[in-house]
């Protein structure tokens with residue numbers, strides 16, 4: 001017996017339809033009102049909606065499980081047991097928000113024997129596979145060599161070779177999944193001054209990364225992800241966008257710099273870094289999240305929504321200017337410790353989409369003129385005017401027209417999905433801390 005696409009969806013289509021019907025009237029009035037307001041400023045709301053409808057942000061497979069801190073992990077009910085459960089949870093998110101069709105796998109966590117079958121399984125849920133992620137920041141049980149003192153930059157060439165081999169295996173898996181990029185983040189670094197030779201460790205990184213780069217298929221890209229600190233507390237080999245850019249420029253055109261919003265010092269101007277990377281054609285894309293102190297991995301836009309908007313302001317500006325090589329990949333990278341991960345990822349996907357919609361409203365001709373005239377006040381007001389516009393009717397309408405939910409959270413809670421999963425999936429262990 002064959003099952004149709006509708007039957008394989010985790011949330012009942014009838015429920016989404018019923019909840020949407022209750023909200024459709026109000027949405028229509030709010031959309032029309034916003035359309036009139038935008039038209040007065042010369043903006044066609046339908047054109048904005050069309051742009052927003054093309055926007056997607058990938059979901060990390062590890063995001064649907066409860067994360068953890070350095071101190072403990074408090075698992076929630078109905079946690080995914082394996083990559084198949086994770087895909088189903090990602091399917092729920094995509095079914096309701098309709099802008100998260102990509103899923104990013106992490107190896108060896110998500111390793112399976114049959115990746116072609118996994119690709120089909122994803123397709124049944126309306127999902128495709130985004131960048132694959134290698135993991136050389138922890139040891140596999142029973143592994144002969146340890147990454148305790150580094151992986152791609154380890155002082156021991158045999159350990160470096162093992163780390164390279166793992167990355168090559170990730171590329172092979174990704175080929176079968178239909179991925180076109182590998183994201184490489186290493187935890188390599190040092191916790192004490194003098195522990196690691198700065199220049200030599202970077203040289204070792206370049207040599208190892210070269211081996212991975214050379215194994216990339218023609219249509220693949222390698223995303224280099226930098227991070228200020230953690231797990232190393234004194235230095236990391238790829239610490240900042242400067243190190244990342246040096247590596248990407250040394251390796252070649254397929255190597256690009258990935259910006260994880262949480263991987264910078266608290267006061268760093270991330271939107272400026274984004275502009276610099278765009279300027280030299282080396283922006284890979286993003287890992288979206290938010291933070292107050294460090295790599296907090298909080299929900300996107302939960303702490304600094306204006307910063308998220310300012311990042312998108314640079315992206316929309318670059319798209320308008322048709323910046324060379326500009327084709328950023330978008331992904332969420334968050335750790336959910338006190339919320340239902342599905343709820344956090346749904347709202348975060350919608351928040352990122354909202355920031356994009358707001359950035360599309362910036363009057364760029366006016367902004368150009370204010371910048372040229374050195375009118376600081378009006379220039380900044382031009383950005384503020386877009387940021388302060390409530391674009392909810394646009395993103396809701398985009399979801400509705402794509403078959404999603406006007407109010408994804410309400411539908412998800414009404415569906416009882418988490419309760420059902422808690423009955424099917426055994427409670428996972430709370431033992432073992434660790435940032436995942």
Ligand SMILES: [Mn+2]
Pocket residue numbers: 225260287333
């Ligand atoms: Mn990241």
